[in-house]
Amino acid sequence: MKEKIFNAKCTCRNCPAADFGGKSEKDQGGSEARVMVECRRRPELGFFDPTNVTFEKCSEWISTPYGYFLKDMRVMILGIDGYLGWTLALWLGKLGCKVSGVDNYNRRNWVKERGAHTVVPISRMTERLHAAKEVLGIHINFREIDILNKSSLKEFIDEIKPEAIVHYAECPSAPYSMIDFEHASLVQTNNVIGTLGVLFSMHEVVPETSLIKLGTMGEYGTPLSGRPLFEGFFPEDAVLHWKNRKWSMGGELTPRYPASFYHITKVQDTINVHQSCRYWQLRSYDVMQGVIYGVHTEQVAADPRLRTRLDIDEWFGTVVNRYVAQAIIGFPLTIFGGGGQTRGFISLEDAMQCITRLIAKPPAPGEYGVINQMSGYYNVKQLAETVAKIGSEEFDFDVKIQRVENPRIEANRHTFEPIFDKLPDEFGFIQSNTLENEIRRMFKLLSQPHIKSRIEEKRHLIMPRTWWSGVKKEVKRIEMLNNSIRETVAKQ
Ligand SMILES: NC(=O)c1ccc[n+]([C@@H]2O[C@H](COP(=O)([O-])OP(=O)(O)OC[C@H]3O[C@@H](n4cnc5c(N)ncnc54)[C@H](O)[C@@H]3O)[C@@H](O)[C@H]2O)c1
Numbered sequence: 504m505k506e507k508i509f510n511a512k513c514t515c516r517n518c519p520a521a522d523f524g525g526k527s528e529k530d531q532g533g534s535e536a537r538v539m540v541e542c543r544r545r546p547e548l549g550f551f552d553p554t555n556v557t558f559e560k561c562s563e564w565i566s567t568p569y570g571y572f573l574k575d576m577r578v579m580i581l582g583i584d585g586y587l588g589w590t591l592a593l594w595l596g597k598l599g600c601k602v603s604g605v606d607n608y609n610r611r612n613w614v615k616e617r618g619a620h621t622v623v624p625i626s627r628m629t630e631r632l633h634a635a636k637e638v639l640g641i642h643i644n645f646r647e648i649d650i651l652n653k654s655s656l657k658e659f660i661d662e663i664k665p666e667a668i669v670h671y672a673e674c675p676s677a678p679y680s681m682i683d684f685e686h687a688s689l690v691q692t693n694n695v696i697g698t699l700g701v702l703f704s705m706h707e708v709v710p711e712t713s714l715i716k717l718g719t720m721g722e723y724g725t726p727l728s729g730r731p732l733f734e735g736f737f738p739e740d741a742v743l744h745w746k747n748r749k750w751s752m753g754g755e756l757t758p759r760y761p762a763s764f765y766h767i768t769k770v771q772d773t774i775n776v777h778q779s780c781r782y783w784q785l786r787s788y789d790v791m792q793g794v795i796y797g798v799h800t801e802q803v804a805a806d807p808r809l810r811t812r813l814d815i816d817e818w819f820g821t822v823v824n825r826y827v828a829q830a831i832i833g834f835p836l837t838i839f840g841g842g843g844q845t846r847g848f849i850s851l852e853d854a855m856q857c858i859t860r861l862i863a864k865p866p867a868p869g870e871y872g873v874i875n876q877m878s879g880y881y882n883v884k885q886l887a888e889t890v891a892k893i894g895s896e897e898f899d900f901d902v903k904i905q906r907v908e909n910p911r912i913e914a915n916r917h918t919f920e921p922i923f924d925k926l927p928d929e930f931g932f933i934q935s936n937t938l939e940n941e942i943r944r945m946f947k948l949l950s951q952p953h954i955k956s957r958i959e960e961k962r963h964l965i966m967p968r969t970w971w972s973g974v975k976k977e978v979k980r981i982e983m984l985n986n987s988i989r990e991t992v993a994k995q
Contacts, residue, residue: 508559509931510570510864515553517865519666519711520544520563520573523553567598569856570863570931578862579665580604581650581701582672583643584611584628587717587795587854590811591669593802594855595862596641603644603663605656606672609693610812610819613679619816619964622828622949622957623798626808634808651693653700661708667862669715670701673772677721677763677911678969679818687764694768695775702779713865714787715858716776718769720847720877720921722791724760729918733757734925735773735789735873762913763971773873780871787870788861792854793847793877796823797941798948800852811851813949816964823848823886823938825965827945828958830894830902834965835983840909842884845919847877850941853934860930875923878934890942898946908978910970 515521521540539550544563558564564571578595582588583604596602606628614620626634628645635641644663648655650672660668673694674680680690698716705712723732733741739753756777759770772789779785798813814820815828826836849857857876866872881889891902909915926932948954968977 508566508570509860509929511557511559513558513571513864515540515542515551515556515561516867518553518558518561518564518573519713519865521553521711523711523868567863569598569859572598572600572863573666575599575601576667576862577601577603577663577665578667578669579660579663581668581670582606583645584608584631585671585675586610586812586814587851588669588671589625589631590800590803590851591671591855591858592643593635593639593641593809594800594859596635596643597639597802598859601644602641603646603659603665605646605648605650605659607647607649609649609674613674613676614814614816614819617816617818617964619814619819619961620957621812621814622954622961623810623813624807624953624957625810625812630808634806638806638809639802650697650700653704656700657704657708660704664709665712667713667715667865668701668705668709669717669858669862670698671717672697673717673768674765676818677765678967680763680765680768681971682969683973690765691768691771694765695771698772699775702775702785705785706779706783710783710785711868712786713862714776714785715861716772716787716789718773718789718791718873719766720791720793720875721762721766722759722769722773723757724762724766725914725917725919726758726760729920731920731922732875733922734875735791762911777871780869784869786866786868788866788872788874790858790861791873791875793849793875793880794821794823795851795854796821796848796938797851797936797945798824799941799944800855815958816961817967817969820965822883823890823942824945826887826890827894827942828949829965830890830900831946831950831955832958832962833901833903834962835903835905836887836890837966838883838887838904838906838984839911839967839978840906840913841915842887842906843882843916844913845880845882845917847875847880847921847923848938849876849878850936850938852936852941853878853932856935857926857930857932860926860932864930872925874925875921876926877921877923879938880919880921881938889938893939893942894946897943898950904984906981906984907966908981910967910978912971
């Protein structure tokens with residue numbers, strides 16, 4: 504029996520090539536009414552009912568390993584020079600998309616501000632673009648734009664008329680947003696106003712384009728009630744009881760409990776994107792992304808000039824990536840506080856797969872979907888133990904673990920019950936890579952002498968000195984964990 508492809512039954516209502524002429528079902532008096540559309544790619548069809556043509560029947564949608572995909576789909580990546588943006592550009596280019604993108608090199612400058620560098624060397628954009636063409640045969644249309652410059656952004660969007668926009672162009676660092684007022688305000692302006700400009704630009708020139716907006720699982724934080732982290736909204740059967748009265752909570756956005764001024768920007772974005780879909784019939788998936796680990800995809804590994812960045816400093820390094828780098832230079836892995844802090848995670852490669860699948864099944868007009876994008880969850884102790892075990896047993900490094908003061912305000916112990924069903928159930932996502940395998944890949948790459956020496960050079964930037972309280976002092980070690988404690992932790 505032929506396997507059912509997850510987006511086979513989607514219709515022109517989901518397709519960005521369908522021209523609704525600015526009308527929506529609501530304009531016509533409710534969801535029962537039908538709006539006729541034209542196809543921008545196949546004008547010879549004239550006006551037709553958008554619910555009649557499915558992706559599997561349409562000649563513009565072709566079969567790929569990630570479902571049906573719009574032929575030569577125009578995808579614009581905002582933040583294309585970043586860790587994820589560059590990786591996605593090559594991934595989608597290889598899949599046959601026409602990739603364009605913007606960046607203003609904020610991330611390169613922020614890392615420089617700390618005196619740090621990406622430990623995996625990356626090329627300048629001109630060299631990246633040249634190598635993408637030479638090695639992978641991919642042409643990427645890049646424009647240097649600050650997305651806060653709304654008129655330049657809108658002009659480029661209008662010129663390209665992307666059929667999907669993936670919005671990564673924000674400052675991704677919680678510690679950076681907690682340094683002082685100037686940094687908090689920079690992050691909030693950059694992220695919130697930048698996204699507002701994206702929304703207005705889309706409303707003005709490409710309302711039928713789908714927006715894949717990157718949020719974070721950190722928007723939910725760790726709710727005081729210990730309730731599950733639903734995918735954005737309360738489920739239909741959720742009920743609020745109060746003073747002998749009851750309300751159905753189904754369909755309401757769940758409260759958020761963000762962990763830093765950075766995470767607050769993502770919550771503000773959530774409201775702005777949600778309401779823009781309501782006010783203007785924009786279409787968006789808001790992706791609550793888990794913490795990414797790893798540095799491998801087939802495309803970035805194809806040539807040293809195509810590599811994506813990997814940071815390990817206290818501002819921009821993320822936990823698994825930092826731990827592997829620390830293990831390689833004999834820097835004891837740093838567990839903040841108790842180490843019971845639990846978060847969602849996903850590998851770089853699987854994150855690319857997820858975004859690709861979201862692009863392949865665009866939301867319908869006015870649809871705002873929230874997707875929890877993660878493949879597993881771990882506490883910090885478990886991560887340190889896993890890296891230490893693989894590093895010492897398989898790569899012969901002497902890996903030690905230390906507990907240090909926690910500069911953040913966060914619960915050391917808490918319940919953590921994320922719901923992450925939509926990607927596998929509705930978008931066909933299958934995890935391709937385990938945490939352990941990705942850690943092995945990282946050990947192999949980061950222990951190469953030229954990378955190891957770049958880690959060594961910045962070892963003084965590993966210990967945090969940015970406290971949520973505003974204090975600036977290096978955190979102190981609480982204790983080294985000896986082997987027996989490590990074994991106990993591993994069994995927990
Ligand atoms: N990496 C993770 O673990 C992770 C986890 C959850 C969510 N996210 C989110 O995913 C997105 C991408 O993350 P990343 O790790 O690739 O970060 P990144 O910093 O490497 O990429 C963001 C890119 O956007 C660019 N940018 C920032 N502000 C801009 C502006 N005003 N105009 C133009 N370009 C601008 C930066 O220069 C950078 O190249 C971010 O929104 C981040 O918050 C990342």
